Amino acid sequence: MLLNYTKNFLKNYNKRIAGNKMLDKKFQKRLQLFLQNPKTPLLKDHKLTGAKKKLRSFSISGDIRVIYYQEKERIFLFDIGTHNQVY
Numbered sequence: 001m002l003l004n005y006t007k008n009f010l011k012n013y014n015k016r017i018a019g020n021k022m023l024d025k026k027f028q029k030r031l032q033l034f035l036q037n038p039k040t041p042l043l044k045d046h047k048l049t050g051a052k053k054k055l056r057s058f059s060i061s062g063d064i065r066v067i068y069y070q071e072k073e074r075i076f077l078f079d080i081g082t083h084n085q086v087y
Contacts, residue, residue: 001035002074009077016081023064027080030060035075048087057086 005013017023030043038045043058048067055078057065067079067086079086 003035004074004076006076006078009079012085013080016085017064023061027060027064027066030058031066034058034066052087 013027017027033040034043034045038058045056045058047053048055048057052067055067055069057067059065060080063082065081065083065086066077068075068077070076
């Protein structure tokens with residue numbers, strides 16, 4: 001699978017995650033886990049509803065989520081942040 005980062009994701013990653021080394025490290029580990037097996041229960045991957053019904057989400061930590069969508073063999077990371085920031 002090919003991984004793509006949207007401008008929105010990169011902006012929010014730099015703003016919300018990059019400055020926290022522990023959170024950045026956890027993101028890197030969870031992203032690798034996601035790429036190996038997105039169905040791993042630890043990730044709590046799920047489909048979103050409503051206006052974001054074409055998107056999915058997986059967990060980085062208790063309150064930090066990654067919002068993404070998939071088109072064929074490409075995964076687009078769309079947003080990252082707390083539950084309140086991304087929903």
